[in-house]
Amino acid sequence: MLTPEILSLIWFALLIVLLAGYAILDGFDLGVGILHPFVAKTDTERRLIMNSIGPLWDGNEVWLVTFGGALFAMFPNAYASIFSAFYLPFVFLLFALIFRAVSLEFRSKRVSPFWRTSWDIGFFAGSALAAFLYGVAIGRVMQGLELSELGDYQGTFFEMLTGFAISVGVLSVALLAMHGSIYLYLKTEGELQQRLIGWMKGTYYFYVVSFVIVTIWSVFFVSTSIRNFGDVPLLWLIPALNLLAIWNIPRAIKQQKPFYAFMSSCGTITALILLFSAAIFPDLLPASNNPEYSINIFNGASSQLTQKIGLIIVAIGMPMVLSYTIVIYWTFRGKVELDDHSY
Secondary structure: OOOHHHHHHHHHHHHHHHHHHHHHHHHHHHHHHHHHHHHOOOHHHHHHHHHHHOOOHHHHOHHHHHHHHHHHHHOHHHHHHHHHHOHHHHHHHHHHHHHHHHHHHHHHHOOOHHHHHHHHHHHHHHHHHHHHHHHHHHHHHHHOEOEOOOOOEOOOOHHHOOHHHHHHHHHHHHHHHHHHHHHHHHHOOHHHHHHHHHHHHHHHHHHHHHHHHHHHHHHHHOHHHHOOOOOOHHHHHHHHHHHHHHHHHHHHHHOOOHHHHHHHHHHHHHHHHHHHHHHHOOEEEOEOOOHHHOEEOOOOOOOHHHHHHHHHHHHHHHHHHHHHHHHHHHHOOOOOOOOOOOO
C-alpha cells in the first residue's frame, strides 16, 4: 500500500535520479564551457569544442526543468523555502545559463574576432559561474540555513558564502572540468585530442585535491555529513564505490580507454549526489538554528493524491525523456565535425 511515508520516500528517490541525470549530462556541457578558452588554440578548435555539445545541451537541461517541476509539485513547502532563500544566487544562475546558451547560438553569426572573443568569454563565464553556484548551494544546504518556524530564510546573501560552501563550489568546478575534458577527448581527434590528455590529468588532480579538502571539512566540521551512516552501515558502500571510480579514471586514461574513464567520472558524480542525499536525509532544507524548523520529505510533502497522480505522470513522461535522450545521443554519436550548419 502506498502510504504517505512511502510516497515521500519514492519521490525523494526520484529527485535523486533526476538530479544525478542532470549533473552527469549537463555536467560535461558545463565542463566543456569551462575548458573552452584554455584548450582551443584556433577558431576552428573553438568551434569544434562548441559543436561537441551543440546538439545536446538543451536536451540535457530537460532534466533540471523536470527536477524543479517535481520539487515544486511534490514538496511545495521545500520548493518555496529553497527558492526564497537562494533567490539571488538563482538569479545569477539563470543569467549564467542564459549567457551560456546565447553564446553558443550567437558566436558564429559574425566572423569578427572581437565578436567571437566576446561570446567565448560569455560561454566560459556562464559555464564556470553555473558550476560554482551549484556547488555553493549544495554546500550551504548541507550546513543548514537559519529558518523561521514558517520556513523563511532569516539570513542574508553574504551569510550563505561560508568557507565550506565556497570549497564545495570549487569542487564542483573541478569535477565538471574533469568530466568535460574526458567527454571532449571522446568527441575530438588529432592534435586537439592529444592536447586534452594533459587537461584530463590536470583537472583530475585539481579535483582530487578539492575532493580531499571538502571530505575532511565535511566529516569533521559539518555534523550532518555522516549522521545517517551509523544507522545504515550499507551507506558506506557509496564512498567506497566513489573511491574506486576516482581511482579508475587515471588508470583508464593511461590504458587509453577514455570511455571507461568517462563512465568512472559519471560514477563519481552519481556517488557525490548520493552522499549529499544521504547527508541531508530526511531533510530537504535543514534548519541550522532549530532542527524542528527543518523542512523534510514528510512535513513538506504534497497530498497523497497529488503524489499518486505524479507517479502516473512519471510513468508516462519518464520513458519519453529517456527515449529522447537516447535518440539524440545515438544520432550525434562519434567524432564532432563542422559543416554549414555548425555553430
